[in-house]
Amino acid sequence: MNKFFIMLLFFTAVLSARYESYPLEACQAFDNMKHTKNTDNLYLDPNRRYTILERHHKNQTLVLIQGENPAQRWVDYRCFPDEAPKNVSSQNSRSDAKEVLNTKKYKYTGPAEISKDNILALSWHHAFCQTHRYKKECKRNLDTLFRFKQKEHYFVLHGLWPQPKSKMYCGVPSHWVKLDRDKRWDRLPDPELSDEVEKALQEAMPGYVSHLHKHEWIKHGTCYGTDADTYFETAVKLLDQLNRSEIKRFFVQNAGKVVSIKEVRAQFDRAFGLGTGHHMQMECKGGLITELWLHIGGQSDDLAIGLKKGKRAPSRCSQGRIDRAGF
Incomplete structure (x- = not known):
């Protein structure tokens, strides 16, 4: 009986830890933690919310990607904000993610002077x-x-x-x-x-x-x-x-x-x-x-x-x- 309650508490904790978030950039989504396989060469879409299954496990984040096989993928922990969004609407979360992405994707910060x-x-x-x-x-x-x-x-x-x-x-x-x-x-x-x-x-x-x-x-x-x-x-x-x-x-x-x-x-x-x-x-x-x-x-x-x-x-x-x- 004690074993049953322990398992129940574990799964409850796992489910309660789940939340949805937008990635900060188009990270690769790997099948395994070693990043040796990426079925279908899959990348996260910064304009799409993903279910976070596990955070900061050996510097990795486990996400759920509906419609993919396998659906559970490992990405670098830096792909998502450090904390789950609190009392923030979906539209605001999307805008924040886009802002970070656009800053990184379109704005080059190269040297100001021509290379000599x-x-x-x-x-x-x-x-x-x-x-x-x-x-x-x-x-x-x-x-x-x-x-x-x-x-x-x-x-x-x-x-x-x-x-x-x-x-x-x-x-x-x-x-x-x-x-x-x-x-x-x-x-x-x-x-x-x-x-x-x-x-x-x-x-x-x-x-x-x-x-x-x-x-x-x-x-x-x-x-x-x-x-x-x-x-x-x-x-x-x-x-x-x-x-x-x-x-x-x-x-x-x-x-x-x-x-x-x-x-x-x-x-x-x-x-x-x-x-x-x-x-x-x-x-x-x-x-x-x-x-x-x-x-x-x-x-x-x-x-x-x-x-x-x-x-x-x-x-x-x-x-x-x-x-x-x-x-």
């Missing part, structure tokens, strides 16, 4: 696709390889990265950071771009079709100190200057050959001024030159000026083959 120490990462597109054939931006090469010889030879935009390396995700909500790190870039928000900049970016960054621009903006662009339009416009301008220089012509003329970093740096010295070559590092994979990382200083969108103000860059790759078009 950056890396402009440019990919030699043929080599990138040689090592990433599964990417959407590379599939057209497979489709056209046997129909016509690809005539495009150019560097494409990977990103513009404020330094030091730890400078990333400035003012970005945690759930977006999680999406980005999980490479679910299609679920990231679109950066606000003018039609002109968006068109130029689509041409300069083949990875646009794989949502690379969303990743670059969330991770790096938010720390650059400008809006997304200026950030990408600057990056495209810098890329265009390289593609109009002797560097691009050198890569085209030596396609299929192995070249040293000394040779490439000499081309930079000729194109952009003595010493600028040492502000460039080569990245290689599988014996191929895949990228050039240009260390740029100051706030100018003139590549020669930026390279002269940039830092000296050691390179892990001393030589590599310039890949030809096709696989």
Whole structure:
């Protein structure tokens, strides 16, 4: 009999502890406390009330999500307010949750000044696709390889990265950071771009079709100190200057050959001024030159000026083959 009363008291306490609340952000809802499984890739809706079943159990909150299987899901305890709402109408609770969400979701709190120490990462597109054939931006090469010889030879935009390396995700909500790190870039928000900049970016960054621009903006662009339009416009301008220089012509003329970093740096010295070559590092994979990382200083969108103000860059790759078009 005593055992019966103890169980009754336990279930009464559990039921009385239940309450409904709006989440503060779009948190992932996991099947288990270890956060190793999320059936249907489920996220909480900040505009929907959920039944709280258990709070602060090992820094987790157990919620009931009607219509899902399983319906009971574990979320981080920070997803909900610390206390159950008291004498507050449903509409007020909804408004409070929205206010917190909008502050975190739409208002970036990045640096007030433009970054003066950056890396402009440019990919030699043929080599990138040689090592990433599964990417959407590379599939057209497979489709056209046997129909016509690809005539495009150019560097494409990977990103513009404020330094030091730890400078990333400035003012970005945690759930977006999680999406980005999980490479679910299609679920990231679109950066606000003018039609002109968006068109130029689509041409300069083949990875646009794989949502690379969303990743670059969330991770790096938010720390650059400008809006997304200026950030990408600057990056495209810098890329265009390289593609109009002797560097691009050198890569085209030596396609299929192995070249040293000394040779490439000499081309930079000729194109952009003595010493600028040492502000460039080569990245290689599988014996191929895949990228050039240009260390740029100051706030100018003139590549020669930026390279002269940039830092000296050691390179892990001393030589590599310039890949030809096709696989």
